[in-house]
Amino acid sequence: MAERIKPRTLKGFRDYLPQAMLAREQLIDTAREVFRRYGFAPIDTPALEYLEILTGKGGEETDKQLYKFQDHGGRWVGLRFDLTVPLARFAAQHFQQLGTPLKRYHIAPVWRGENTQRGRYREFLQCDFDTLGSESLTADIETVLVIHDLLRALGLEEFTIRVNNRRVLNGWLELLGLKDQATAVLRALDKLAKVGPEKVIQEMIQRTGATPHQAQEVLRLAQIQGPTDQVLRQAAELLSCSELGTQGVEELSQLVRAAQVAGVPPQRLCVDLSIARGLDYYTGTVYETFLVPLPQIGSVCSGGRYDNLVELYSPEHLPGVGASLGLDRLLAAMEELGLLPQGATPAQVLLVHFQTQDLEHYLQVASALRAQGVNVDLFPEPKRLEKQLKYADRRGFRFALILGPDELEQGCCQLKDLQQRSSRQFPLDELEQLAQFILQQCSQGVGAPSGKRL
RNA sequence: GUGGCUGUAGCUCAACUGGUUAGAGCGCCAGACUGUGGAUCUGGAGGUUGGGGGUUCGAGUCCCCUCAGCCACCCCA
Known part of the structure; x- marks a missing residue:
């Protein structure tokens, strides 16, 4: 034997074991359901794009992280960095066939060559939904609602969607005469929650050439806190001389009011005038979503309005708004919080293999149950009953179905509820009943078997 | 990409200041027990101590490089 190859994976790239993958797929299914409930339709695009498509917008930092x-x-190509830029290209290329508004969702991996950390990987799954071709605030409002429904559907209760509007920030920077350094100023501002006001001011002065007074003034707006109404009122006063800023404040207050009317509780939606977002292409509303018990892990769902992005690829004006759920980051958070389902099998029932001479019976029963929608795992070999039950127990099966010689003789089967530690008999000629019973039992207590909710 | 910490069996961890053949629990496989699961007992498999190089009579332990994980910067999902 030649020298053996060492099995390994690249930094930031991971294998997913069945238990992890079951949880992942469950989240994906949930996200898909919520997106569809709002009328978003699925698309897909290539992982690899011409480099020029990807380097168009986003900032120098994103260019550095590009694979x-x-x-x-000999073509220069790159792996997509997010799903928004490919969407802009996609829209420019296809909107004439598709028409507007174009509402799409896209669940796919993206790649970023940055340093890894918990919840930060080089390959990770994003679940994006966006509305293109509408400047209406309705789309911004629905974006909040989707984020809210999405996290609720995933079993999360304690989270905060923070919203801001680039017009507010840009209007203010205009008044302060900092318009030309907007990107750098906003980048410094974005760190406010993390490093505190002093360091933000320092960075603004050093990196953007702002005067101490200008930097102070930026923070005067960003640090407005308190009840949403109050924040908005104070912001409106500061920005009364700015048309752009006033428009931004107006949009924000409409957005918040509408979201509350639509059922988003006030504690889950807050206006935070320091949220800037690093990506250059945002023009209006911006969103970030944090988990209350785990703020260090960062935003699990972010996005915003980008009214000029598609213009990089098309002469057509195609404004857009949307957000992205960071599924792998969320999964890392949920794992830490013990919110993930524990089972390592998608099957509800383990069909015990007693003796191979009865295999035909097993196969018939398994088929009948599967035809009714029950997931059945037939054990492949006649190991000791104890072993098979232990296997079922360890893997997290809810039921074991025993069909031994005694049962066959009596024309029945024994259904063991491994969770309740009980068992009951079912006649073999009424397998629909058995199937119904299993499905009914399993549908009670849906979601995580742990039953925990955040 | 920069800096810091870490790296021993599938998992969690032991192994005095460098000292003989690197141990335990859990898990896995098998048996006690060819018909009843989170129990017990017995046995077994599984390690070139992440990988490579160096210092030394001798390295899991010290040094360098590399890979990976975590943390901070940066940025972000």
């Missing part, structure tokens, strides 16, 4: 290389034909 890029020359393909066999």
Whole structure:
């Protein structure tokens, strides 16, 4: 034997074991359901794009994190960094066939060559939903509602959606004469929650050439806190001389009011005038979502309005708004909080293999149950009953179905409820009943078997 | 990409200031027990101590490089 190859995976890239993958798929299914409930339709795009498509917008930082290389034909290509830029390209290319508004969701991996940490990987799944071709605030409002419904549907209760509006910030920077350094100023501002006001001011002065007074003034707006109404009123006063800023404040207050009317509790939605977002392409509303018990892990769902992005690829004006759920980050958080389902099998029933001479009976019963929608795992070999039950127990099966010689003789089967530690008999000629019973039992207490909710 | 901490069996961790053949629990496989699961007992498999190089009579332990994980910066899902 030649030298063995060491099995390993690249930094920031991971394998997913069945238990992890079951949880992942459950989240994906939930996200898909919520997106569809709002009328978003699925699309997909290639992982690899021409480099020029990807480097168009986003900022120098994103360019640095881009995986890029020359393909066999010498073309410069890159792995997509997010799903928004590919969407802009996609829209520019296809909107004439699709028409507007274009509401799409896209669940797919993206790649960023940055340093790893908990909840930060080089390959991770994003679940994006966006509305293109509408400037209406309705789309911004629905974006909040989707984020809210999405997290609720995933079993999360304690989270805060923080919203801001780039117009508010830009209007203020205009008044302060900092318009030209907007990107750098906003980048410094974005760190407010993390490093505190002194360091933000320091960075603004050093990196953007702002005067101490200007920097102070930026923070005067961003640090407004308190009840949403009050924050908005104070912001409106500060920005009364700015048309852009006033418009931004107006949009924000409409957004918040509408979201509350639609059922988003006030404690889950707050206006935070320091939220800036690093990506250059945002123009209006911006969103970030934090889990109350786990703020360090960062935003699990962010996005915003980008009215000019598609113009990089098309002469057509196609404004857009949307957000992205960071599924892998969320999964890391939920794992830490013990909110993930524990089972390692998608099947509800383990069909015990007693003796191979009865295999045909097993196969018939399994088929009948599967035809009714029950997931059945037939044990492949006649191991000791104890072993098979232990296997079922360890893997997290809810039921074991025993069909031994005694049962066959009596024309019945024994259904063991491994959770309740009980068992009952069912006649073999009425397997629909058995199937109904199993499905009914399993549908009670849906979601995480742990029963925990955040 | 920069800096810090860490890296021993599938998992969680032991192994005095460098000292003989690297141990335990859990898990896995098998048996006690060819018909009843979170129990007990017995046995077994599983390690070139992340990988490579160096210092030394001798390295899991010290040094360098590399890979990976975590943390901070940066940025972000």
